[in-house]
Amino acid sequence: MVLNPNDFDLACNSMCEILEKERSAGLASVLCDEYWLDLLDDDEQLAVASLFEAQGRKRANESGLELLVRHKLGKSLESISVVIPTTATGDAISSGVVDGDQIFVDGIVFGNLQPQSMVAVASADGAMVVYQLPSQADGLLSCEVKGLDGQLKLTRLSGNVNVNQCQESDVDWRAAETSARRAIAHELIALAEMMLAKASDYVRERKQFGRALGSLQVVRNALSDVHVAIEGSRDMLRVAFEEDDSLSAMIAKAQAGNAAQLAARHSQQFCGAMGWTWEFGLHQFVRRTKFIDSIFGSSDSLTRMIGSEIATAGCVPVFSFITKDNV
Amino acid sequence: MSYLTEVQADIRCWIEKNSDLLDDLRAVSSGQLEETIPKGLKLQSLLGEAGWIRAGWPKDMGGVEGSILNRAVMYDELARAGIAIPQTMEFIEIVGPMLVRYAPHIAQEELPLVFKGERAWCQGFSEPGAGSDLARLTTKAVADGDGYRITGQKIWTTYGHLAQRCGLLARTGDKDSAHRGLTMFWVDLDSPGVTVRTIEAANGRNEFCEVFYDDVYVDKSRIVGEVGGGWECAMFLLQFERGIYAWMRQATLHRELSHALELCRSKNSKKWEEELGAAYMVLTTLRARCWKTVEQLAEGIPVGPQASVDKLLLGASETQVMDVISKMLTDDFLLGDNAEAEALRDGWFLSRAATIYGGAAEIQRQIVADRLLMMPRG
Numbered sequence: 215m216v217l218n219p220n221d222f223d224l225a226c227n228s229m230c231e232i233l234e235k236e237r238s239a240g241l242a243s244v245l246c247d248e249y250w251l252d253l254l255d256d257d258e259q260l261a262v263a264s265l266f267e268a269q270g271r272k273r274a275n276e277s278g279l280e281l282l283v284r285h286k287l288g289k290s291l292e293s294i295s296v297v298i299p300t301t302a303t304g305d306a307i308s309s310g311v312v313d314g315d316q317i318f319v320d321g322i323v324f325g326n327l328q329p330q331s332m333v334a335v336a337s338a339d340g341a342m343v344v345y346q347l348p349s350q351a352d353g354l355l356s357c358e359v360k361g362l363d364g365q366l367k368l369t370r371l372s373g374n375v376n377v378n379q380c381q382e383s384d385v386d387w388r389a390a391e392t393s394a395r396r397a398i399a400h401e402l403i404a405l406a407e408m409m410l411a412k413a414s415d416y417v418r419e420r421k422q423f424g425r426a427l428g429s430l431q432v433v434r435n436a437l438s439d440v441h442v443a444i445e446g447s448r449d450m451l452r453v454a455f456e457e458d459d460s461l462s463a464m465i466a467k468a469q470a471g472n473a474a475q476l477a478a479r480h481s482q483q484f485c486g487a488m489g490w491t492w493e494f495g496l497h498q499f500v501r502r503t504k505f506i507d508s509i510f511g512s513s514d515s516l517t518r519m520i521g522s523e524i525a526t527a528g529c530v531p532v533f534s535f536i537t538k539d540n541v
Numbered sequence: 542m543s544y545l546t547e548v549q550a551d552i553r554c555w556i557e558k559n560s561d562l563l564d565d566l567r568a569v570s571s572g573q574l575e576e577t578i579p580k581g582l583k584l585q586s587l588l589g590e591a592g593w594i595r596a597g598w599p600k601d602m603g604g605v606e607g608s609i610l611n612r613a614v615m616y617d618e619l620a621r622a623g624i625a626i627p628q629t630m631e632f633i634e635i636v637g638p639m640l641v642r643y644a645p646h647i648a649q650e651e652l653p654l655v656f657k658g659e660r661a662w663c664q665g666f667s668e669p670g671a672g673s674d675l676a677r678l679t680t681k682a683v684a685d686g687d688g689y690r691i692t693g694q695k696i697w698t699t700y701g702h703l704a705q706r707c708g709l710l711a712r713t714g715d716k717d718s719a720h721r722g723l724t725m726f727w728v729d730l731d732s733p734g735v736t737v738r739t740i741e742a743a744n745g746r747n748e749f750c751e752v753f754y755d756d757v758y759v760d761k762s763r764i765v766g767e768v769g770g771g772w773e774c775a776m777f778l779l780q781f782e783r784g785i786y787a788w789m790r791q792a793t794l795h796r797e798l799s800h801a802l803e804l805c806r807s808k809n810s811k812k813w814e815e816e817l818g819a820a821y822m823v824l825t826t827l828r829a830r831c832w833k834t835v836e837q838l839a840e841g842i843p844v845g846p847q848a849s850v851d852k853l854l855l856g857a858s859e860t861q862v863m864d865v866i867s868k869m870l871t872d873d874f875l876l877g878d879n880a881e882a883e884a885l886r887d888g889w890f891l892s893r894a895a896t897i898y899g900g901a902a903e904i905q906r907q908i909v910a911d912r913l914l915m916m917p918r919g
Binding site: 216414417418425426428429430431433434435437438439441442445446447449450452453462465468469514516517518519520521522524525527528529530532533535536537538 | 543545546549610613614617621795798799802803810813814815816817818819821822823824825826827828829830832833847850853854903905906907909910913914915916917918919
């Protein structure tokens with residue numbers, strides 16, 4: 215369904231206000247108090263679009279991603295941290311790898327680490343198994359990390375845990391992962407738009423050889439490509455909510471990641487030395503882009519996975535959204 | 542069940558019931574146009590008889606219940622069943638809405654013949670000196686009694702030698718009148734003074750033509766829209782070229798990709814898997830994008846410069862899909878001498894044209910930069 219622009223603007227603006235307020239209060243507690251979780255149950259597309267686009271615009275110093283994933287896994291999980299898959303495990307699909315009687319854990323947690331953690335592990339047949347384990351288990355190390363995007367409060371949890379300390383959980387990881395990918399796609403699109411806007415403003419003003427940089431064809435063509443990538447991602451993401459399956463969410467996230475990476479590359483080039491300064495602020499959008507593109511499967515690894523999935527299937531799925539009832 | 546689900550089920554049922562008839566028309570995309578176009582017209586008449594291609598056109602022009610969305614679903618279903626969409630339907634979809642809006646009297650006459658499979662139309666826009674810079678065209682139309690006399694040369698007219706009618710853009714204003722001095726004419730290609738010469742394309746097929754107009758008389762009743770209103774007609778038409786045409790192509794590209802996968806199942810896929818993933822992603826993105834555009838067209842909402850986004854996504858899809866297919870079936874592509882290999886090469890060469898015809902990709906980027914990003918002009 216195409217989001218009603220009025221509903222979206224209203225919701226997104228109120229999310230932006232919450233994110234301003236949250237800088238002291240903590241996003242999770244603010245959002246739990248607000249109507250967001252109810253909205254998430256009623257209208258996931260609106261809830262996710264408004265919060266995650268607001269996050270992209272404001273470069274929030276906390277992410278609602280863990281809240282979303284935890285809510286999708288089950289409402290009774292308040293005191294459990296979800297360990298988000300990063301490239302530490304390879305393709306950023308799982309946050310743990312089974313190795314004999316050990317589980318090798320490596321992933322990140324947004325905000326404070328809870329006493330219990332959930333780790334997603336890919337089994338040999340490709341299914342995901344989720345384990346719950348004590349965050350302080352022997353062999354596990356947790357530390358706050360700054361990394362590329364120091365604005366986010368991240369805790370990295372890593373180490374080897376014996377399987378008998380872990381309890382298999384029956385939560386539906388795939389569904390949560392699909393929701394997470396669509397949410398990240400919204401944030402990536404917002405980041406891409408912010409970078410494109412920054413670069414567009416700059417090349418309209420900046421003059422060399424007596425003319426604005428934005429009048430040069432090389433610059434215009436490259437920024438047009440960014441616009442096309444963003445618009446295409448938006449349409450793909452809308453369809454991913456309609457299809458509500460794993461494949462469409464993978465494509466939506468990968469396309470949004472491609473759009474944001476392209477926006478980052480071109481805006482860093484066209485904003486020249488000015489864009490390279492700390493003060494100009496472009497780097498913060500670039501940092502956030504690189505980081506969130508990497509979690510839950512980067513655009514590169516998702517592209518490979520999609521290719522391999524359809525090569526194995528021997529035919530390409532044709533999305534059926536056109537005949538879905540979406541009044 | 543939604544309305545379009547019912548439409549889809551009805552079309553599937555019809556395709557199944559008529560499989561004997563349709564089987565004979567499958568795989569018409571390979572071979573010379575002189576064979577494929579008449580075959581396509583046969584299918585066009587079957588689709589007309591069954592009513593599928595008549596959906597959404599005005600009733601007094603041979604149309605029936607429905608909208609352009611019914612036809613979009615039909616194109617999807619044809620491709621799904623492995624039946625090539627008749628190439629002639631492309632220009633019907635592109636030019637038809639312009640006739641309905643700007644020359645209903647011509648549409649009343651022409652559309653019933655289209656639905657009988659007795660019409661192929663073409664578009665006479667480009668000239669040797671006016672490609673991307675279309676507004677510079679010089680084919681001249683001079684008033685003479687109750688009509689006009691047209692003299693000039695058109696080029697890159699797709700299957701012009703197999704069409705009966707041409708939507709022709711000519712200059713009725715003075716030579717500096719640019720886009721303001723153009724008029725759209727509906728021309729019978731068997732009129733005295735018209736000479737059509739085929740051009741062999743890079744794939745070895747007669748894809749397009751040069752059309753010479755030597756003092757060709759056209760009655761003023763054959764004017765589409767206003768005298769001097771040719772540019773408006775052309776711009777109106779372009780929305781359909783970038784909307785429904787892109788939709789028809791995405792349906793075919795999905796089919797081609799699946800077909801290539803069927804043919805190469807045993808091959809080592811590791812070499813091209815990532816490229817396949819990327820091509821498929823662009824293709825689904827195009828599908829998502831142009832469905833929205835077709836919905837807009839169905840509601841009569843003007844599409845405007847945003848249609849350039851569809852067109853750029855179409856170009857990217859065509860080239861990426863055909864590139865990866867040429868790698869998946871590399872032996873056939875490079876060494877094959879059968880009809881299948883020939884069709885594969887035809888398709889690959891045709892995909893190179895997708896970023897050139899109907900406004901080159903560079904022109905589309907220019908439109909995006911000027912009208913959507915508001916960049917300063919060069």
